[in-house]
Amino acid sequence: MQNAQRAIKHYRQKRILICLAVALLTLLTTLAVRFISQRSQNQHQLQIAAVHAVRIIDKVLLPLEKQRAELLQLVGKPCEAVNLILRKEVAALQTLRSIALVKSGTLYCSSVLGDRNVVIHSVVADLPSDSPQLLLFTDNTLIKGRPLLLQWYPAADDAGSGVLMSVNIDLLSSLMLEPQKPLINSISLTVKDRHLSDASSVMTTLPVPPSDQVFSLSSTRFPFTVNLISPGITELALRSLPSQLPLALILSLLLAGIAWLATASRMSFSWEINMGIASREFDVWCQPLLNTGDKTCTGVEILLRWDNPRLGPIPPDVFIPLAEEHHLIATLTRYVISETVRQIEVFPQDPHFHVGFNVAAGHFVDGVLLRDLNHYWFSAHPHQQLIVELTERDALHDVDYRLIRELHRKGIKLAIDDFGTGNSSFSWLEKLRPDVLKIDKSFTHAIGTDAVNSTVTDIIIALGQRLKIVLVAEGVETQEQAQYLELHGVHILQGYLYARPMPLSALPQWLADHHQTLPLRHEGQPSPLMPQH
Known part of the structure; x- marks a missing residue:
């Protein structure tokens, strides 16, 4: 019976191990699913933030492009005649700080300062240009050290002439350069080889902490890129795992309980015996x-032997007491008699x-x-x-x-x-x-x-x-x-x-080897093989 108890203990331990494995697998699976889901959500939110920032800057620059032709017609006209018009355009567009007219490389009229006589190249080294230019620039005239976003449109018949518009970068920063922690530590705007982050000064290199990652998205309309500096979607997903632990533990305990109930019959010796009978795993022997x-x-x-294909040979002193304990001994006896x-x-x-x-x-x-x-x-x-x-x-x-x-x-x-x-x-x-x-x-x-x-x-x-x-x-x-x-x-x-x-099947040969295929006879009659009384 001790062997039977050891078998029962083995099955109970196996059942507990399966339930623990289910719980652990559920815990890991739940955390993995939540990690992947959170990572995907972080990726999606970064994409949305970048698209939103690009769309805002596009909306700022699109009206400038629409007014391009009208403003280029003013180039060459006296400043006294067009200054009021320039001021009205700045007021109408709101996002502009100023509009300047350039003739033959000389900035001669500004919506803010009126008549000017400044060589444009001395102020902005990249101008004049024969193609439209978007530039990040540091102001050295009105508010020194403040960043400027400049939009240059050249005149069609004179590469040295054109319109220079200065975007209100402070308004732009409040619209799209505000960080969204903890997902986004900072947002920067890149134009050519210059960068602007959080309305700070214009820099030639983008400052990125070693632990952070950069997610960039470029505009399809204008030559600029928005950079989102983030701890990383993987790092953020890992940080969120502790908050997912209670849910994962609840699911683990729930599924472990279901596994415990589900294995109550299958993970028992009674199930093994029933399976053995149904599959004819028991062999009838004799002595x-x-x-x-x-x-x-x-x-x-008549004896019974069991070579269990799942557990290996199981001795009778194990499965017989267990069959009796689980009220299966009569079923096993019927199997023996029929076989x-x-x-x-x-x-x-x-x-x-x-x-x-x-x-x-x-x-x-x-x-x-x-x-x-x-x-x-x-x-x-x-x-x-x-x-x-x-x-x-x-x-x-x-x-x-x-x-x-x-x-x-x-x-x-x-x-x-x-x-x-x-x-x-x-x-x-x-x-x-x-x-x-x-x-x-x-x-x-x-x-x-x-x-x-x-x-x-x-x-x-x-x-x-x-x-x-x-x-x-x-x-x-x-x-x-x-x-x-x-x-x-x-x-x-x-x-x-x-x-x-x-x-x-071996009995006939054993009888033959012992010269006994039939009972011995005495005085012409078979001798009783079991004494009679």
């Missing part, structure tokens, strides 16, 4: 019993050759055993003698004496297996009126070594002889044990000294 006088085989005890009947031709076709089955006490209740024997055994009309062996480890309650009488009426012999090891041996003798007592192997092994058990063996033998009950000794392994038992009147022996358990 011969010999008469000590003429060494003839009087019959066999034995299916291979009945391996036994000698003689009424004195007996076939013994182990039957649990619970199988006697409500006549279930008799119904099963009628269905599986007697329906096949076997010639062999049937012996029902009842193990003493079961408690036999409220015996139906009518069932016992009916079993005897049908010619079935009753045997008490492992006699002497239980707590109710003598009460069984009264209740069952058995035909056979099988002396447990522990008493057989004690012969010549253990004075106490040897004495008990002698008492059992004397009891069986006094009650005229056939005695069978189990576990005979030495010649000394065999001689002692034979000397004391035990003439049916079973053990490794004569034969080890074997598959049913």
Whole structure:
């Protein structure tokens, strides 16, 4: 039974490990899904922020482009005549700080300062230019050191003439250069090789902390790029994981509980036994019993072996107690009887050759055993003698004496297996009126070594002889044990000294090797292989 308890413990541990694995997998999967989802969400939010910033700057610059043709018509006209018009344009556009007219490389009129006479190249080194230019520039005239965003449109007939518009960079910064922490630490605007970040001064290099990453998006309309400086979508997703831990733990516990309930039947030995029966994984074996006088085989005890494809070979002292504990022993016995009947031709076709089955006490209740024997055994009309062996480890309650009488009426012999090891041996003798007592192997092994058990063996033998009950000794392994038992009147022996358990299919060859395909005859009649009384 200790082996059975170890098997149960093994299954319980396996079940716990599976539930822990489910919980851990759920925890990791949930955190991984949340990490990937948060990372994707961060990526999406960065994309939205960059698109939004580019769109704002585009909206600022598009009206300037629309007014380009109208303003270029003013180039060359006297400043007194166009200054008011320039001021009205600045007021109308709102996003502009000033508009300046340039003629032949000289800035001669400004919406803010009026008449001017400044060489444009001395103020902005990149101008004049024969193509439109967007420039980041540091103001050295009105508010020194302030950044400016300049838009230059050249005149069609004179590359040195054109319109220079200064965008209100302070307004622009408040619209698109505000950071959105923790996702965005800072936003910068890049035009050519110059950068503007958070309305600071114009720089030739973009300052990026070593731990941050840059996400850039360029405008499709104008030559500028918006840069989002962020800790990184992966880093931000990792930072968010602790907040996802409670949800992940709840899901883990929930799925672990579901796994525990789901494996209640499948992760148990009862499921294994049922699966083994359904898949015919159990093999029916037998062990011969010999008469000590003429060494003839009087019959066999049917045994069961289980080579479990999932767990490997499982010994009977493990699965039999577990089958009894899970109320599957009757089901297992039906399997044994049906498999034995299916291979009945391996036994000698003689009424004195007996076939013994182990039957649990619970199988006697409500006549279930008799119904099963009628269905599986007697329906096949076997010639062999049937012996029902009842193990003493079961408690036999409220015996139906009518069932016992009916079993005897049908010619079935009753045997008490492992006699002497239980707590109710003598009460069984009264209740069952058995035909056979099988002396447990522990008493057989004690012969010549253990004075106490040897004495008990002698008492059992004397009891069986006094009650005229056939005695069978189990576990005979030495010649000394065999001689002692034979000397004391035990003439049916079973053990490794004569034969080890074997598959049913091997029995005919074993009988042939021992020159016994049929029972020996005496005076023309077959000799009884199990003594009669």
